[in-house]
Amino acid sequence: MTDSDVPPRAEDSVLAVTASAVIDAPVEKVWEVLLDFPAYPEWNTFVRSQVVVDAHEHALPSQTAELGSHLVLTAHLPPSLEPRLGVLKSTTRLRVTHLDARAHRAAWQNRMPPWLLRTHRWQWLEPLEDGKTRYETIEVFDGPLAWCVRWFVAGALRKGFRAMADGLKARAEELARA
Numbered sequence: 001m002t003d004s005d006v007p008p009r010a011e012d013s014v015l016a017v018t019a020s021a022v023i024d025a026p027v028e029k030v031w032e033v034l035l036d037f038p039a040y041p042e043w044n045t046f047v048r049s050q051v052v053v054d055a056h057e058h059a060l061p062s063q064t065a066e067l068g069s070h071l072v073l074t075a076h077l078p079p080s081l082e083p084r085l086g087v088l089k090s091t092t093r094l095r096v097t098h099l100d101a102r103a104h105r106a107a108w109q110n111r112m113p114p115w116l117l118r119t120h121r122w123q124w125l126e127p128l129e130d131g132k133t134r135y136e137t138i139e140v141f142d143g144p145l146a147w148c149v150r151w152f153v154a155g156a157l158r159k160g161f162r163a164m165a166d167g168l169k170a171r172a173e174e175l176a177r178a
Helices: 027-034 037-043 144-177
Strands: 015-023 047-053 070-077 088-100 105-110 118-127 133-142
Touching: 015 144, 027 118, 027 133, 027 144, 037 047, 037 144, 070 144, 088 118, 133 144
Parallel strands: none
Antiparallel strands: 015 133, 047 070, 070 088, 088 105, 105 118, 118 133
């Protein structure tokens, strides 16, 4: 898998997880919510924390992601705003591989050894004629550990992606009405 300007194809991977939503908010508002990582704990039941960090994984004062930025993401499986028994917390270290504010496209990949696990997550927005926005996301998993992810947590990841799409929709629509 190479860095490119297009999302990866689901059929070329061990596992692909996708989600989409039509959001009744302008594309600029949805983009703002999607990249406002410090606000994720307020609305994102799946990705509970996503922090822009330096090479030593210390949070940077500016939480604005840039191409090449390092991120530390903590996800809850199953998605939940509340800490509770039975919630698996998964921490992933990422690198931003694509960030295009004009086209409203962002992508990152994991920083594990590529011979073990390769993931690439894309999120993009498409303005619709009626002032709404279509949100799309895909993450592909490859390498030997991808089979473990597929066998053990694929269903939970699908629920997480759906929850994030629903949360993004609710948050952007709420802010667009304000």
